[in-house]
Amino acid sequence: MGLNEIKAKKNDLITYGIVIILFAIVAVMVATGMATRHMQSILVPVCINIILAVSLNLVVGFLGELSLGHAGFMSVGAYAGCLFAIYTADILPAAVRFPLAMIIGGVVAAVFGVLIGIPVLRLSGDYLAIVTLAAGEIIRSVIINLGFTGGAAGLKGTPQDSNFIIGFVVVLITMFVIMNFVNSKHGRAIKAMRDNKIAAESCGVNLNSYKLLAFVMGAFFAGVAGVLYGHNYSILTADVFDYNRSIEILVIVVLGGIGSIRGSIISAIIITILPEALRGFADYRMLIYAIALIVMMLLNSSEKGREILSKLNFRSLGSLLKNRGAKKEVQGNDE
Amino acid sequence: MDFLSNLISGLSLGSIYALIALGYTMVYGIAKMLNFAHGDIIMVGAFTIIVSISTCGLPVWVALILSVVMCTVLGVVTERVAYKPLRKSEPLTVLITAIGVSYLLQNLALLIFGSSQKSFPSIFDISSVHIGDLSMSGESVVTLAVTIIIMIALSLFINKTRAGKAMRAVSEDKEAAELMGISVNKTISLTFAIGSALAAVAGVFYGATYGFIGPYTGSMPGIKAFVAAVFGGIGSIPGAMIGGLLLGVLESLSKAYISTELSDAIVFASLIVVLLVKPTGLLGKVIKEKV
Amino acid sequence: MMNNQEIKSHETRFVPIPSVSMLPERDIDKGPVLEVMHLGIDFGGLTAVDDFSIAIGKTEISGLIGPNGAGKTTVFNMLTNVYEPTRGTIMLNGKTTAGKTTAQVCKMGIARTFQNIRLFSRMSVLDNVKVGFHSNIDTSLFESIIHGGKYKRVEKETTEISMELLKFFNMEGLANAQAGSLPYGAQRRLEIVRALATEPSIILLDEPAAGMNPSETSELMENIRKIRDEFQIAVLLIEHDMNLVMNVCEGIAVLNYGKIIAKGTPSQIQGNPAVIEAYLGRRKDK
Numbered sequence: 074m075g076l077n078e079i080k081a082k083k084n085d086l087i088t089y090g091i092v093i094i095l096f097a098i099v100a101v102m103v104a105t106g107m108a109t110r111h112m113q114s115i116l117v118p119v120c121i122n123i124i125l126a127v128s129l130n131l132v133v134g135f136l137g138e139l140s141l142g143h144a145g146f147m148s149v150g151a152y153a154g155c156l157f158a159i160y161t162a163d164i165l166p167a168a169v170r171f172p173l174a175m176i177i178g179g180v181v182a183a184v185f186g187v188l189i190g191i192p193v194l195r196l197s198g199d200y201l202a203i204v205t206l207a208a209g210e211i212i213r214s215v216i217i218n219l220g221f222t223g224g225a226a227g228l229k230g231t232p233q234d235s236n237f238i239i240g241f242v243v244v245l246i247t248m249f250v251i252m253n254f255v256n257s258k259h260g261r262a263i264k265a266m267r268d269n270k271i272a273a274e275s276c277g278v279n280l281n282s283y284k285l286l287a288f289v290m291g292a293f294f295a296g297v298a299g300v301l302y303g304h305n306y307s308i309l310t311a312d313v314f315d316y317n318r319s320i321e322i323l324v325i326v327v328l329g330g331i332g333s334i335r336g337s338i339i340s341a342i343i344i345t346i347l348p349e350a351l352r353g354f355a356d357y358r359m360l361i362y363a364i365a366l367i368v369m370m371l372l373n374s375s376e377k378g379r380e381i382l383s384k385l386n387f388r389s390l391g392s393l394l395k396n397r398g399a400k401k402e403v404q405g406n407d408e
Numbered sequence: 409m410d411f412l413s414n415l416i417s418g419l420s421l422g423s424i425y426a427l428i429a430l431g432y433t434m435v436y437g438i439a440k441m442l443n444f445a446h447g448d449i450i451m452v453g454a455f456t457i458i459v460s461i462s463t464c465g466l467p468v469w470v471a472l473i474l475s476v477v478m479c480t481v482l483g484v485v486t487e488r489v490a491y492k493p494l495r496k497s498e499p500l501t502v503l504i505t506a507i508g509v510s511y512l513l514q515n516l517a518l519l520i521f522g523s524s525q526k527s528f529p530s531i532f533d534i535s536s537v538h539i540g541d542l543s544m545s546g547e548s549v550v551t552l553a554v555t556i557i558i559m560i561a562l563s564l565f566i567n568k569t570r571a572g573k574a575m576r577a578v579s580e581d582k583e584a585a586e587l588m589g590i591s592v593n594k595t596i597s598l599t600f601a602i603g604s605a606l607a608a609v610a611g612v613f614y615g616a617t618y619g620f621i622g623p624y625t626g627s628m629p630g631i632k633a634f635v636a637a638v639f640g641g642i643g644s645i646p647g648a649m650i651g652g653l654l655l656g657v658l659e660s661l662s663k664a665y666i667s668t669e670l671s672d673a674i675v676f677a678s679l680i681v682v683l684l685v686k687p688t689g690l691l692g693k694v695i696k697e698k699v
Numbered sequence: 700m701m702n703n704q705e706i707k708s709h710e711t712r713f714v715p716i717p718s719v720s721m722l723p724e725r726d727i728d729k730g731p732v733l734e735v736m737h738l739g740i741d742f743g744g745l746t747a748v749d750d751f752s753i754a755i756g757k758t759e760i761s762g763l764i765g766p767n768g769a770g771k772t773t774v775f776n777m778l779t780n781v782y783e784p785t786r787g788t789i790m791l792n793g794k795t796t797a798g799k800t801t802a803q804v805c806k807m808g809i810a811r812t813f814q815n816i817r818l819f820s821r822m823s824v825l826d827n828v829k830v831g832f833h834s835n836i837d838t839s840l841f842e843s844i845i846h847g848g849k850y851k852r853v854e855k856e857t858t859e860i861s862m863e864l865l866k867f868f869n870m871e872g873l874a875n876a877q878a879g880s881l882p883y884g885a886q887r888r889l890e891i892v893r894a895l896a897t898e899p900s901i902i903l904l905d906e907p908a909a910g911m912n913p914s915e916t917s918e919l920m921e922n923i924r925k926i927r928d929e930f931q932i933a934v935l936l937i938e939h940d941m942n943l944v945m946n947v948c949e950g951i952a953v954l955n956y957g958k959i960i961a962k963g964t965p966s967q968i969q970g971n972p973a974v975i976e977a978y979l980g981r982r983k984d985k
Contacts, residue, residue: 207676214673257843268819277834366508
């Protein structure tokens, strides 16, 4: 086995380790009564944001395309899963119903991903970004105008089956699938495409189908996150899935480090908790995100900036624990 | 007659889109970037009017000039600070930065003006125009007329002046233009300046037409104007104009005859259709990567 | 040297076809691997390449030369279907490439490098090579996600073969470096390694010696011969370095203004007045 695989594996294990340790800490806090009700109420949202960020990172960080319709897929999944749960509430026990709802939500979102993806993915860059944004907005308007979705008033009656443990399990599954995928032949093809489309095609990579695959996988997990979301609140309205929501997920991905799964996870945790923890912060939250986006991009694009970032280890918030050897190795060969 | 008045209100809305789309298309053509924050410049322009007239009590013409100056400066400064360092970066980086700038402007406005919509002072004291049964609001007439004048002036500027020629050269090939003694930096700044000034004008018309302005006012028309620019073929000035007008009419007619709530969905769906059928838009050119 | 049976499914599908064009005599017994007939492309009314016909023997090293702008890279782009030819046919091992995508042409057995290096710069050197093996690895999406037994075995094999390939070009020490951080010469070599990883029947090298110093160039010449000898494949290269072309190529085609003006062995080409004229221009007093 090559050094690379060992490193990739080690890296993944560290990420799992961080997530599991954090879960254990929270579980102990909840069990011993150290966690307030308020704290407990944001645990599921943390899980939802992790799933959203990790799945968006697959598209932004590994495929290298910007999708601004992630919230749209989330809403499709949420409505599909919640409607299923509402109609089967009396027939199925929660232990069967909820996982099924999540699978249905994910699959429906993935189907939408295919439907939107096939025509749209011929585009790339700015065009793709704006079209995914448009697709998300179309989904939102249509949901508001449909009868069975509860329209603008929202969908009521979803059983509130979400809890932290389920959220945690779904986070682990998401991590497992996406991290394994990224390290496989298929993940390599997607990264190759990101780095050089023409060369990837010349190596036998079918650009369109891989682009679609990454896009649809992202949509699937966004849908699952949506189901989790729908089962966490008593009412589901389409307006929470507007493109601002998509951009919020993007902020998490960018701050965590584009292409860093661990970074996305840690960034999702911090960004979900911060406004809750610091009341004063909430007012300036979006302003600070905006500045952070710009500063991150500016720093990332200059030699000096990258130096500062790697010194701060801010590029991926999670790289505090990253093994330094990998970086040195790469630099060592730089002549 | 209903249809005609819907058509006219569509054209008036479309003129606003066209004004914004002109800025998008020029910036896209020359700096090769989607300036996501362009729509928010409209909001800044409109707020400048509100502050100068309602708060400071300045005369309308001073307020108009202030608004244009404010937006122009903002556009140029944004380019210098946020976009210029990224000129050699990947499109993804630039786009994320532009989204950041858009959010920054929105949230600054939110902090300064609060989230409630502010009423826009009436600045065009023009009575409605009646032609037979048909009545057109004064704003509509002015908007349409000014947009057409601006488009003609802009076309002349781009095609007849030295600076316009420099713009076209930079949009074709930055390096070659630089070697020919054209200052790429100045040309890009000028492009942003013109685009932002047009956004200010669009902001004024938007405020006058709808009467209220909030921190997020600019984002939807901004996105739709980008759709308009894509419609017409990105990089093409007459294209932006035609795209804007078409989109305005499409939106107005679908509001009138299909559904108010679904009109945005229809506008966006038409974008997807256009990109599928003719990805280069009505008047755009194909650009292929050299292998 | 490579464990071909393990991962290569398209062993030899070589079907001999009668050669219609000027194949250098000494190669006819080998039979053509690539046969191009009357290939042409127009860009908006402008004919960039016209009536381009060549045949390349199964293990032949051939050169495509000509002044700048003659259409050499355009030929490569047509051979790999990056550009769709307007006219003519391309037969690889007796099968037409018409209507195929670039990715499918790669699977059929045409690999290439690029004039302006195109590596997967943010990936490791090893991963670059492994992308080359893409079409020859058949692990399903499901296996890749659960990282099952077959996935692990195939990944291990791919890594081993990739390392062997890198070793062949003295690059095994760089396997874990980021491709974009390699020095120029190594980047050029990595492109060749990656192209070979697709297990082609013919490799197209677009100006492989560009930007190289004399010692790197002579190493490259060595490598080109090694590629042919060890992998038993054909090589078609575009190159401006005449020393390299005349030394390694067995057959040469000269392109000027999109048309072939001469074909033959290096010695025939060197003495050909049309070639000299294309490169140096016509003498006025003639």
